[in-house]
Structure formats: structure tokens, C-alpha cells
Amino acid sequence: MYTASLQQNFLAELTHELAQTRRVLERVPFEQADYRPHPKSMTLWQLATHVVNLLAFKTLFLTHDSRDFLDPNAPKPGPTPTSHEELLARFEEYSDLLRRELQASDDEKLTQNFRLHRGEHVIFDRPKGTAMRIMGLNHSIHHRGQLTVYLRLLDVPVPGLYGPSADEQ
Numbered sequence: 637m638y639t640a641s642l643q644q645n646f647l648a649e650l651t652h653e654l655a656q657t658r659r660v661l662e663r664v665p666f667e668q669a670d671y672r673p674h675p676k677s678m679t680l681w682q683l684a685t686h687v688v689n690l691l692a693f694k695t696l697f698l699t700h701d702s703r704d705f706l707d708p709n710a711p712k713p714g715p716t717p718t719s720h721e722e723l724l725a726r727f728e729e730y731s732d733l734l735r736r737e738l739q740a741s742d743d744e745k746l747t748q749n750f751r752l753h754r755g756e757h758v759i760f761d762r763p764k765g766t767a768m769r770i771m772g773l774n775h776s777i778h779h780r781g782q783l784t785v786y787l788r789l790l791d792v793p794v795p796g797l798y799g800p801s802a803d804e805q
Contacts, residue, residue: 642746642765647738653773654731657687657780659795661727663787666720673789680786681716684723687779689713691730694772697764698737702751705759 639645661684669681678686692713696703703710717723746765753759760771784794793803 642743643738643741646746646765646768647735649773650735650738653777654735656795656797657776658724658727658731659797660780660783660787661687661724663792663795664720664723664783665790665792666723668790671786671790673786680783680790683779683783683786685713685716687776687783688717688723688727688730690772690776690779691727691734694768694776695730695734695737697750697767697772698734698741698745700750701748702753705752705754 664680664684666681669679671680672678677683692711696711714726717726741764746768747763749761750764750767751758751761752767752771753761760767762770780797784797787794794801796804
């Protein structure tokens with residue numbers, strides 16, 4: 637449903653994308669956590685954990701005005717999940733927090749700038765809504781896509797995300 641509200645549109649899209657992401661994460665085989673398709677690639681477990689941890693990163697866009705990658709006191713994700721159950725529990729925890737923060741936000745807050753930087757080097761300085769779109773949703777969808785390629789290479793049935801997959805026809 638499209639409305640004139642940025643916040644309501646983001647909530648609707650986030651709800652859809654979180655459901656799709658969960659479907660992919662449910663299929664990640666923990667017993668093959670160390671699999672990597674190429675030496676330069678993350679392992680399957682690193683990638684799955686990254687997809688989940690990005691949810692906390694998105695929450696920063698809503699709760700802070702900036703993030704300095706050099707700040708030793710900046711929030712960091714918890715330790716790497718050690719089981720499939722822990723991964724899905726973290727996904728639920730981070731998803732719930734992100735939804736709550738977005739529900740507590742409003743269009744005015746989403747038009748305020750968020751600055752992502754590494755010391756004096758500015759990586760990103762745009763409205764929070766734009767940060768949510770580019771560094772949040774698009775970034776997560778990109779890595780979720782990578783995760784589906786890993787699943788395909790491991791011969792794990794890939795869920796259809798925007799229509800049926802070859803495994804669901």
C-alpha cells in the first residue's frame with residue numbers, strides 16, 4: 637500500500653522484506669557454515685550473520701544522527717551466533733527493534749540527515765529515509781541475494797522472493 641507517508645511506506649516495505657529474508661535464513665544449513673564459493677568470499681555463516689547484523693545498522697539510522705566507524709564506543713553487534721536457532725533469534729530480536737524504532741519515527745525525522753563517516757572521511761550524508769533505502773534496504777537485499785546464490789551452489793532449495801523460484805515450480 638502506498639501512502640504519502642515515508643514512514644508508513646518504509647514500514648510496509650520493511651515488513652515484506654523481513655518476511656522474505658527470514659525465509660532465506662531458515663534454509664541456511666548450519667552444518668555447512670564454513671562453505672565459501674571463492675577464497676575472497678565470506679563464509680556462508682559470516683554472510684548469514686552479516687544479513688542479520690545489518691538490521692541493527694539500519695536501526696542506527698533511526699536512533700542516531702551519525703556513525704563514525706573509528707569510534708571505539710560505537711554500538712557493535714553481539715558475538716557471532718553459534719547455532720541456527722541463535723541466528724534466527726537474533727534476526728527476530730533485531731527485526732522487532734527496527735520495526736519499533738521505525739514506528740516511533742515520523743516523516744520529519746526521516747528527512748533529517750544521517751552522517752556515516754570514518755573519522756573525517758564522509759562516506760554518506762543524506763536524509764535518514766535515504767539512508768534506510770540505500771544503506772539499509774538495498775544493502776540487505778544485495779547480501780540476501782548473495783545468500784541465495786550460496787544456497788543454490790549448496791543445492792539447498794531457494795525460496796521464491798518476488799515470485800516462484802526454480803525450486804518452487
